Amino acid sequence: MSNKKIKVMYVVTYYYPMKRPSGILNFVYELCNELSKSIDLVVVTYKYSNAVPYQEKHKGYFIQRCSHPFRLNAAKIIRRSNPDLIVFGSGIVEPLLFSLCFLAFRSLIPNTPIIWQQYNVMRNRFSKVIQLIAPFFERLICTSPDMERFFKRIVPQKVEYIPPGINIAQLDSITPVKKTSKVRIGYFGHFNYQKGPDILLDIFLELNLNNDVELIMAGTGPMRKKLESKAKGRDNIKIYGFLPNVRAYIKSCDIVVFPYRSFVSVLGFPLTIIEAMAMYKPVMVSDVLSAKSLIKDGVNGIIFKNEKQLKERIKTLISNSSIRKKIGVQARKKAEEFDIKVIAQRTIELWEKVAK
Secondary structure: OOOOOOOOEEOOOOOOOOOOHHHHHHHHHHHHHHOOOEEEEEEEOOOOOOOOOEEEEOEEEEEEEOOHHHHHHHHHHHHHHHEEEEEEEEOOOOHHHHHHHHHHHHHOOOOOOOOEEEEEEEEOOOHHHHHHHHHHEEEEEEOOOHHHHHOOOOOOEEEOOOOOOOOHHHHOOOOOOOOOOOOEEEOOOOOOOOOOOOOHHHHHHHHHHHHHHEEEEOOOOHHHHHHHHHHOOOOOOOEEOOOHHHHHHHHHOOOEEEOOOEEEEEOOOOOHHHHHHHHOEEEEEOOOOHHHOOOOOOOEEEEEEOOHHHHHHHHHHHHHHHHHHHHHHHHHHHHHHEEEEHHHOOOOOHHHHHHH
């Protein structure tokens, strides 16, 4: 292409400055900040509050917000702007629902090249319907090898794999919050069934550890009151809601646990896992889907198959700081593959190819 920057309009439901414990939101924000250095970028997103303006310039690019029905109103805005490329970001897990939303959006902008970026694993039911909408998008970017395998069975000629990225330079600059315990175990994410925070809390209670070891949990969701009730009266368990400086808490931990029951609706590679690894933390992840593509068990993290195994491995890591340090060093090496500058460059190369 010429030296002229391509104009891209990126459609995503949730965006800055929304306060939401979301790996997808955080990844897209870091990605767009980096991409805007090389392309003419407009992020089209939902106007979730009267306190935010319909349009603002942010870090060298524009954020354009619109009301519900979000995707139809977004399409009307984009149609007036005539970009070189549209990126349609989606966290919808139901193939049929996604297809209906996408076709409604596409019907208003029939000619501009469009890339579908799927952030998380979809359910398998009705997945064949994606074949019907394949003629209406140029590429499908998925964010994990598991997603890549899933979609290549359906639309093999259109699938591209680009993982999520993290801002390593920013993570390195963070000062951890102070801790009073010798060992701090952390959980960070939504308090819902599929993320499994109750699994970790129950195991911690069973271990009945003294105050030299503490558990901190941070997030929002329907299980919070239940977790707080279980932890009542335990000085070495702290349960927080949304933390604006959550990464400073992650950095203060000695072990970070992700006891997921399922990876459906989770960003291809959960961003908090990669961030914790970048901060030299030994992470413990349940044996479901994407974790196996990211972690080599016992080398750069721990993968556990059941609650009994998680309990035993937590005990091992608590008692052995040298193992924690060794795994943390390898975790950092793996996380460096996901630096946002690398991911942004791969993304730009694909976008420019499609926009030609």
